[in-house]
Amino acid sequence: MSQLIYRKPVVGLLGLLIGFLTQPLGHTVYKIMETGFGAQVYPAAFMVGIVGFLIVWRGLKQDELKATSMGMLGGWLIWIGWFEYSFKFFAELYSVPAFPVEVDGYAAAPQANMLQATVTIMFAMLLLYGIFNLQTKCNFMRFFHRNLRFSPGMPTPDNQRSFARITAMEVLFVTWFCYQFWLYMIYFGTKGPGVNVIMGVYLLWSAWAFYLVYKCTQQIRTAVSIRYGIGAGIVLWGSAEMPAHFGAYREYWLYPAEYPLFNTITSVVFVTVFLLLARRPRSNQPSAKSASVST
Template sequence: MGKSKIYLWRTLASFILVLFTMPLGHALMIIMEKTMTPEAVHYAGFTMGFVGLILVIIGVFVKGDTRQTLWGLIGGLLFWTGWVEFLFQYYAHRFGVQPEIENGVIVTKPEYLILPASFGFWMMMMTMYIFSTRNGCNFITWIQKRLFGNRKNEIAFQPMTRHTSIVTFMEVNMILWASYLLLMFCYDKNFLGDHHPVTFLVGIGCFIGAIYMFKKQLYIASWGANIRMSVATVIVFWTPVEILGRINFFKEFWVNPQEYAVQLLCILAAFVLLLVYMWVKGSRKKHNNK
């Protein structure tokens, strides 16, 4: 058997595009918190989530797999930031949830302390995906094979109606959600703690998993599918980054955007250039298929 073709540039570009959304998203939230009143932040956050939802819906009616993926990616990130993170922040502040403080420094904000209470909702969504859908998620497919064995095609025999924008949107939100739940469980001293050996093993496991996923991604020819794979790869890769930042192994410059404006502006410029490049690529492919 001959070797499959490797798409190094597509994989790197897709990975970097999604990777840059991580520090940019953190920086955006911090800039909003430091430059706006609490009331304005909540209004802006709610508006951000609504705009994200609209972008995802627009993506349903856009032609082209790559473009639909980009609409779903950007919309999903805005939705998560606005209607998940900022809404948790609003209710945490409204009802006086206190942050976790160590040595006089806030290590966990109030909104993240209450986020684990959403575990039941996450499991509800996962139950639906595992028992009612046939999809392209390797993790869910693996669970289905282990649970159902030879009856897999009988239990989950058909996919949902497929809209690439919605698929990307759900992927972004479900994997981000799972990552936050995992990290909050690891950081919680009632269970493990941020310096617990198991927490370090989780980080190492995610790093190795991200390398394995990146290797698989190298063989994906389609820009849209490569970007969607990057969503999972980047979020898994970002888990050990979060753990290392938590224990002050390195300085998370994106949490101090006012001090590292040049670096963040360079990341933003590179992100926008990649976004435009992929949008144009998607447009050319659509015209070539006509």
């Protein structure tokens, strides 16, 4: 059984499932914190972010698989605690109003407006630390290097990578990008001719998502499966979530008290698959060294 789990296409699909489930569970955790902590939710969110940073810090000295797993978990907590709740905090602090995209239709929430305001800052960071990075081995970044005929050069041979930091940054940037893309895309409107534009883009997005699913099935290493699955899973989540914004179904993950069975099953599946991959027997896993691992 274990041999089947850690072979393609299963290992890649499990990595995809982890990345995919970070999104609905992130919403669920957000709602549970909001309900459970009440007026003290912002200090609690700050501490959640601190825990995320500590997990990434500890992951810097681990082998590739453990570093990747800790980077994913830490980055996820950082997003929930320091990104999502900071957008809401500053929206309330400065009384940011909702933005009506259309008359008697969709209005962007105040915290969504704060998120969208980060577009130039985060994009600049993506360029400087991603596309302009000589040492990057990210397939997504290298895709732009090849097709735009722009390359800062080849990575230094045998350069050790900080897998915990890389994975945490992947969680943050991919989640941020997908939020930004669809928040701006919905400015075309949720009714009238604009819907046709959104539907066309949605089909293209979904085609990309399913291509990434196929690429996940080709992964053979557990750590790489997790890292690839993060990006692919979050992109695939966009295809799964967008219909809910047009009333196709209710977003169960936003109502943990009303749908406890659904959210419990989702949580159990996520934890089980995460531990299954993160705790893969060392004797069965090929591994690269993390940047801070002593030789």
